[in-house]
Amino acid sequence: MKQRMRSDTTTLLALGGIAIAATVLGARKPARAAWSAAPRQTRREAPTHIAAARRFNHSSSLLALSVLADSAVEHYRGSFKNPAMFIPLLSASLSFFAGLHGGRDRRAASHPVRHGIHAFAAMAGIAGTGFHIYNVTKRTGGWSWNNLFYAAPLGAPTALLLSGGLGAIGERLRDQPANEPRLLGMPAGRAMALAVSAGLLGTVGEVGLLHFRGAFQHPAMYAPVIIPPVAATLMVQTALAAPRPRPGTRWWLRLTAALGLLGVGFHARGIARCQGGWRNWSQNIPSGPPLPAPPSFTALALAGLAALRLRQTEK
Amino acid sequence: MNSNAITTRYPGYDVLNKRDTPSWDPITRQVVEERLSMSRQPRFFDLAQWTAATALCTCVVVQPDDRLAVPVAAMLDARLFEDQGDGWRDARLPPLRQAWCIGLAALDAESQGEHGLVFAQLAAARQTALVEQMQCGKLRAAAWQGMPSDLFFSERVLHDLYGAYYAHPAAWSEIGFGGPANPRGYVRLNKNRRDPWEAIEATAENAATVKRKNTRVR
């Protein structure tokens, strides 16, 4: 037991170290950009890429909120047995506020603290995935379906990584010129569309697994494994094909965004259907369908809409 | 039997504290309430039988002395009064009521024969010795009317007394059982995990802290 405690503490320290390192690293480049000296853009003349960056910040924020609530419930269910289980709460809280802050920030320069927070979230997401993989493999049965269903969910920390990723893209984009901004060596709109597509597909994987666990007992449970993959495909098309107006893609992304909100409604109804309903909340919130999970799709779809707009301005 | 008294691993825990939480539904509250408010006066046993039964219960079912004893004899009497059988009996035993009447009378007869006193008048150690003989089937006085005393002990005494005792909330608390669980069941199923509405197990070192925490479990 004592040994267990020590390893937990080590873990916590290690993760904290990563977080600080990430913050410092993330802060270095933007420091050179002298963000504080950047002229404030007025609403009227806000360039497209800043608008896109702000939307990404918002998406990152919404995703962080989803992670915050989801990991709070899930890790409460896990009795916070390992102190590292507090990290996603901390990281997602920071990301949430960073995203909100970024969403209000019209300046054409990244913010070192925000950037650091997003980097921290991304790192925490990666570390969390590692932890969850470890949790699955150490259980009796190892890589069994039962452990994939009921041990630490493998895909969940990825949402934190995504939140960090969207936020970081938002920050990096601000450092780009208004004309032909680029990310990851390609036009920014294309990069963002691809990122959103990857995020959607990852999230679909997680939803697919959990809805399979629920035996797709309700027809609506198929919606999040049908609608978002189409959105992801459309985002790939948006990224790879020549830029042009894509009203169909826009509507499909709006549908995906609405799906995330509708999902909360369905999950709320699912909780009500459990024995004891909402009155038995202390059991049914942790054990029933996860209320905060579906808005991930909303966040990603909103990011997708931002990417789409930016992409349309590209050549 | 106080020297043998058991200390619970779950100090301060009382399943009845959960009575008004989602762990208890109306039917369970009603059923347990009826059990708790059961009359402690015999309705089936006559005085001699009641005296013997009470002594036998005290001898067989050890209870902690820091709380009100579970009225095992009264619960047995209620069962006999209602003639609530199990649905079967070993062919060597007479029906439920008859078995108890014979068994208690035989116990007194054995006790009279050996010590000149009825069972209830014996010192605890002698009572225990007699019960141990019954368990081994060594009691064979005519008063048994051919009923094997070991079978009476295993199929009636143990079955009926412990069936009554462990149906009582005090016994549930004592062993750290979660108790009634509807509509709220359980969330955390893995080893060493407990829901906030489950008893905390104490060690010798942390008993006081755990006792305080357990009084808040509900």
Added chain:
Amino acid sequence: MSGDAVQHPRARGGQAPDVFRKGGWVSMREYPCDEEVDFVIVGTGAGGATLACRLAEQGFKVVALDAGAWWRPLEEFASDEAHQQKLYWTDQRICDGDNPLKMGSNNSGKAVGGSTVHFAMVSLRFRPEWFKCRSLLGYGADWPIDWREMWRYYDEVEQALSIAGPITYPWGPPRKRYPYRSHELNAAALVLARGAEAMGTAWSATPLATVSAPHGKSPPCVYRGFCVAGCATNAKQSALVTWIPRALKAGAEIRDLAMAGRIETNDLGRAVGVEYFRDGAWRFQRARNVVVAGYAIETPRLLLLSANHRFPDGLANSSGLVGKNLMVQSNQAVWGVMDEEIRSYKGPPSLSISEHWNYQDKGKDFFGGYAYMSQGPLPVGWASTQNGRGLWGAKLSREMQKYNHQAGLKIVGETLPQERNRVTLADEKDQYGLPVARITYGFCDNDKKLIAHALHFMEQALEAAGGKEIWRQEDDTCHLNGTARMGDDPRTSVVNADCRSWDIPNLWICDGSVFPTIGGVNPSLTIQAIACRTADRIRALAQRGEL
């Protein structure tokens, strides 16, 4: 309110209790007693309820009788072991033989839905070879049914009960995917898993008839652990919440608190109906066909009680086998104390299973097989298990303090059919004035060798999983089968493959009594599969005018 259900019949006046709503009712078709219905079925458990549902859905006029009460689980099933004994068959029975059986709790039910209302929901298929175990494995008796046909009916029942099972089941030929995913494993189930892995044998989540996600009006299981005291959640897919509501919808009438006492036959030697006691009086329901589905004690009892001048040894008894070949399943266990907290009262009692010794024939010095499962006893049951070791007083109290740390492995073991194990009528009478059943039972040497093998193996497994203070529980049995076996030959069986009696063509037996052998798995899924098959066979026979 709960006393009411056992005092006055509820299914009357065109309505029956709605098991999904507190105080609710659903409409029910009713038939007058003097109308000759197509089928009167005695018993509404795994066999009777399934058959009533399937026959009614095929358009037959069906009346089913049950001696027990019609409960509404949501408001009448307390979280209380003692109170819930109201679900058991507690009418008197007398047990003798070398190993007198303990009845009541884990082998008989008295309620609409039968013992499925308090069964442990373990839903397993027979090993295919068992249907030909005389020819292929050298013991017992062959079934007159091919396993491939049974496999189809298992599929049907698993779908109907939304069985929650693993994605891949480690033993036996491929099967369709279970409709629902297996439940999370509790600590007790993981003890079995660790032990099996240490022994190098396979293990699995147990296929269970309790839903892991909502289904219809059933919410998912809340892991309250009172499964064998009746499910107050309705997550358990008992006959009470599955086949019976379907049967009502299809136009069957089900009469609660209706104790059958006698099947009447006419001069032609055909059954004409059933005499039953309900609401203070003996009544008679006329029928073209009579189905007995009272399980392995009440079924032979009713057949023997119905003896008349034409059938002096009881109905369907020209083979002399009615009541004989009673088979229980051995239910021995090893128990140990774990360092960690197990708290096995949470969740269904048997979440994990090993069927290794059902499918492995090497290394056995006995015929037959056994499965073993993780356990989750509640306090009264656990105290009784400890009493079985002879513990009482302070010793018992000290053992009971380890309740939350104990884990156990328990078998469902095959026993061989023996004619000396049987159900007969005693002189003693029950509350209806009917002679009670005398149940004679003793293990044979093969049964004892199987038990010894199982205890030895499980002891090693439990120790490998970290169990300490390991001890053996040697005195338990579960389930009841045989006593009206099916077969190909009227001289050596009571019914044919269609569950139709050889002697009286319109008398059918449809429950666990018809099993020629019992196998090493819980029988409920097989009983229901046979009932579905019987329903299909009846339709086919009716279409050919052979009913």
